[in-house]
Amino acid sequence: MFSRTLFALTLVGIPLAAAAGPDGHALFDEHCAACHGDNHAGGIGLPLTPQMLDGVDDRYLRVTIRKGRPGRVMPSFESLSDAQVEALVVYLRKNSEGRRPRWTAVRAPGDPGRGHRLFVQHCVQCHGADGSGADGTGVTLSRERAFAIMPPALNNPGFLAAASDQMIGYTIRNGRPETPMEPFSQQVLSDSDINDIVAHVRTFQEQPRPALEERVDGDEGPVLVFDSPYDFDTTVGNLVNAIKGNNFRSFPPRTLDQGLTDEFDMNRRQVTLRFCNFRRLYDLMNVDPRLGIVLPCRVTVVERDDGQVQVLAMNMAVIARIFNNDGLTKAFVTMQEVQASIIEEATF
Ligand code: HEC
Ligand code: HEC
Numbered sequence: 465m466f467s468r469t470l471f472a473l474t475l476v477g478i479p480l481a482a483a484a485g486p487d488g489h490a491l492f493d494e495h496c497a498a499c500h501g502d503n504h505a506g507g508i509g510l511p512l513t514p515q516m517l518d519g520v521d522d523r524y525l526r527v528t529i530r531k532g533r534p535g536r537v538m539p540s541f542e543s544l545s546d547a548q549v550e551a552l553v554v555y556l557r558k559n560s561e562g563r564r565p566r567w568t569a570v571r572a573p574g575d576p577g578r579g580h581r582l583f584v585q586h587c588v589q590c591h592g593a594d595g596s597g598a599d600g601t602g603v604t605l606s607r608e609r610a611f612a613i614m615p616p617a618l619n620n621p622g623f624l625a626a627a628s629d630q631m632i633g634y635t636i637r638n639g640r641p642e643t644p645m646e647p648f649s650q651q652v653l654s655d656s657d658i659n660d661i662v663a664h665v666r667t668f669q670e671q672p673r674p675a676l677e678e679r680v681d682g683d684e685g686p687v688l689v690f691d692s693p694y695d696f697d698t699t700v701g702n703l704v705n706a707i708k709g710n711n712f713r714s715f716p717p718r719t720l721d722q723g724l725t726d727e728f729d730m731n732r733r734q735v736t737l738r739f740c741n742f743r744r745l746y747d748l749m750n751v752d753p754r755l756g757i758v759l760p761c762r763v764t765v766v767e768r769d770d771g772q773v774q775v776l777a778m779n780m781a782v783i784a785r786i787f788n789n790d791g792l793t794k795a796f797v798t799m800q801e802v803q804a805s806i807i808e809e810a811t812f
């Protein structure tokens with residue numbers, strides 16, 4: 465299931481040929497389903513269920529899609545047109561039970577100091593003391609880890625821009641059904657308590673972001689192709705040596721005879737080498753243990769009909785762009801550099 469998710473993830477970054485008109489369902493499958501699930505039940509992303517949709521306005525959806533959640537894994541979809549974003553909202557709304565709040569930007573009149581104390585009492589164990597607790601996707605915060613649904617970051621500039629005070633208040637009062645976010649009844653938090661908490665949430669500072677973008681920019685596609693000056697068997701042998709020389713553990717080569725062969729010419733010879741390095745694995749898993757799915761690394765050697773041998777590798781930097789997370793980007797870029805040096809060594 466995880467490897468299928470990864471495969472879908474690698475596809476998120478590939479721009480498809482221009483579609484006739486914005487089809488919300490198709491856009492969702494292309495850009496969102498890998499994380500939020502084909503059935504909207506959630507996964508790496510939060511559930512986008514009817515109950516969730518009942519508690520947010522269209523503006524929240526629009527701004528969330530546009531800005532994403534910088535520093536988390538929810539991407540910002542800046543390249544979608546307004547019509548495409550609107551088609552996504554309409555598509556998501558089709559699943560909702562029809563409640564469609566219309567909230568304004570009116571600020572709740574709360575006391576942030578009091579709100580801070582209430583937040584510590586009722587919210588920190590899940591949302592972290594500063595609304596996020598740490599970098600990353602939230603999995604490695606020093607708090608309960610058993611959540612099937614990760615508590616989102618409330619100090620996130622994307623969230624703070626998208627959410628109205630009424631939406632935050634509504635979420636506290638009603639919770640999110642079938643998630644760990646329980647409703648807080650009048651007995652536990654009065655209306656004025658909730659206003660105070662909302663005022664406190666509004667004080668969360670925006671997290672400054674180091675500029676990593678240049679390092680992962682480029683026109684490269686999701687697959688890197690290297691020409692090898694050697695024949696097929698020599699190239700495979702060189703790669704195995706280079707992998708070992710770089711302190712990676714390699715796994716037995718696997719000939720692609722099923723599944724992927726449709727995409728390639730059946731006459732070609734090809735083999736996939738899998739390898740991993742446990743320190744790099746640890747770096748990635750430290751950001752989010754679920755990322756074990758991206759490892760071990762794979763490199764495929766292919767012999768074309770004209771005899772040219774090529775080495776194909778997943779472009780980690782492109783995959784990293786899918787995530788809106790600097791920690792992950794760094795780990796992926798490092799993986800990418802090591803992988804490229806292994807392939808260059810083997811094909812030099
Ligand atoms: C037991 C853990 C837990 C506690 C306690 C908790 N939350 Fe949550 N909260 C969550 C989870 C999980 C979600 C995501 C729910 C979903 O998938 O819709 C969430 C969602 C939210 C959201 C919606 C944000 C978004 O991006 O979807 C807000 C706002 C929120 N919580 C505020 C609070 C506040 C304020 C408190 C304290 C009064 C609080 N929560 C207490 C776990 C918790
Ligand atoms: C790479 C994974 C990923 C992709 C792709 C993705 N999301 Fe998300 N999304 C997330 C995560 C993770 C969160 C929770 C943010 C957090 O952890 O703070 C989220 C949050 C959201 C929220 C807020 C949910 C709430 O409970 O308030 C909405 C709405 C949303 N995403 C819609 C979309 C849409 C629409 C798309 C496609 C255009 C999309 N997402 C693509 C991972 C993803």
